[in-house]
Amino acid sequence: MTHIEVTVNGEKRSAEVEPRLLLVHYLRDHLGLRAANVGCDTTSCGACTVLLDGKSVKSCTVLAVQASGHEVTTTEGLSADGELHPVQAAFRQHHGLQCGFCTPGMVMAAVGLLAEIPHPTEAQVREGLEGNLCRCTGYHNIVQAVLAAASEVTA
Numbered sequence: 001m002t003h004i005e006v007t008v009n010g011e012k013r014s015a016e017v018e019p020r021l022l023l024v025h026y027l028r029d030h031l032g033l034r035a036a037n038v039g040c041d042t043t044s045c046g047a048c049t050v051l052l053d054g055k056s057v058k059s060c061t062v063l064a065v066q067a068s069g070h071e072v073t074t075t076e077g078l079s080a081d082g083e084l085h086p087v088q089a090a091f092r093q094h095h096g097l098q099c100g101f102c103t104p105g106m107v108m109a110a111v112g113l114l115a116e117i118p119h120p121t122e123a124q125v126r127e128g129l130e131g132n133l134c135r136c137t138g139y140h141n142i143v144q145a146v147l148a149a150a151s152e153v154t155a
Contacts, residue, residue: 004068008033009077017064024048026064027074035075035104039133046132049105049112050074056112058105058131075104078111086152087111087145096145098136106132110146114153122147 001016008031015030022041027033027050039047041060048059051073059072078085087110090096097103106129113120113128120128125146126139134142 002065004065006064006067006069007071009073015064019063019065021064022060023050023052023062023064023067023072024059026067027059027072033074033076036108037101037104039101039105043131044133045102046105046109047102049108049132051108051112054112054115056109073108073111075107078107085111087114087149090145090149090152091142094141094145094148096142098134102132102134102136106134106142110149111153113146114150118153119150120147 002019003014003016005012005014013031017026024036024038027036036050036059037047038060039045043058043061046058049056050059052062052067053070078088084092087107091103091107109129109132113125117124122143125143129142
């Protein structure tokens with residue numbers, strides 16, 4: 001077992017974990033945070049996307065021990081004072097979700113993208129989200145939601 005200390009959604013957490021434990025399983029099974037979904041375990045789908053020190057990563061390919069000493073943000077940690085994060089609100093307003101399985105990963109990838117490119121073009125949004133798959137939609141509403149959120153995030 002290996003001791004880790006991770007700040008998750010602003011709260012310092014510590015645990016003894018197996019060195020091979022994936023971050024997504026630490027978040028889901030140890031902390032009870034269910035937004036990061038396990039879709040593929042191969043970085044193909046992006047359903048497990050979280051922010052690690054503000055950068056979007058697929059938590060199915062990061063070991064929990066690699067996150068020790070770092071800050072992890074999940075979809076559960078985005079809202080503040082009962083208000084949705086602008087990206088979450090835009091996904092809701094622009095119907096950027098269908099079944100919801102991929103939505104947390106899409107939202108986190110969008111938040112990471114907007115942190116890097118505050119005013120992206122449609123092509124940049126599509127490229128920035130290309131590692132996140134959705135089986136229920138044609139991505140149009142997701143892209144529109146991210147573009148709409150861009151003005152709110154930087155306002």
